[in-house]
Amino acid sequence: MGSRSSHAAIIPEVDTIRQETGFSQACLLRLYHRFQALDRSKKGYLSRMDLQQIGALAVNPLGDRIIDSFFPDGSHQVDFSGFVRVLAHFRPIDDEDASNRDPKQPEPLNSRMNKLRFAFQLYDLDRDGKISRHEMLQVLRLMVGVQVTDEQLESITDRTVQEADDDGDGAVSFLEFAKSLEKMDIEQKMSIRILK
Incomplete structure (x- = not known):
């Protein structure tokens, strides 16, 4: 063997x-x-x-x-x-990842920041570095399907963009996206347990 x-x-x-x-x-x-x-x-x-x-x-x-x-x-x-x-990007973060990390090396692909970058690019459909209202609406529509009316979805989209858009440009930058999710446990929500 x-x-x-x-x-x-x-x-x-x-x-x-x-x-x-x-x-x-x-x-x-x-x-x-x-x-x-x-x-x-x-x-x-x-x-x-x-x-x-x-x-x-x-x-x-x-x-x-x-x-x-x-x-x-x-x-x-x-x-x-x-x-x-x-x-x-979906590998869970474990204590070993943080404790053994050489600060001179690039951030691990499963780090919080890289998980956020990965999630951001799912929304940034045209890859211009911003999530527009239209892009947010498209992604939310995919996520909720027909469970809410178009009017409700428009309202959710407007509120989501408005709450995250700190600079008032009508779109969400990566930094604004990351800030809006700072209280969310993205490390666990974007993890899939793959056997060791």
Whole structure:
């Protein structure tokens, strides 16, 4: 029987990916097997259609927006390292993350600030660095569906933008977005337990 380290050898760039994402070797191996299962035609990358086969994303109102995050800059495929880097945003923060962090290194992908940046880009549909009223309305409509009337949704949108918009420009910047969520436990709300 092979050891875990020999299994990890099948994962391209495993040490770099471990360092960047904070995932354990065992977790990376499980994610690699999941990646391969999604890559049914064995291309070595995933397409949007491959990711749409994930049940949790198919039923999530923001599923398409989350899938978009795997394909920055209009690309049409994501390799294993890109796949895992996106998933790392959802890795729970543990005490070890904070205590062992070298301040000279970039912030971990699962840090509060990076989780907020990831959430912000789900709303910032045109990627201009601001969430406009129209963008907020579109995302809220996805999230609530037909459970509220258009009039109620317009009111919720106006109130949400107004409460977060500190500079009065009619849009929400990243800093305003982060400030509006400072009391929310984003670290836990944006975490998916992936077995160690």
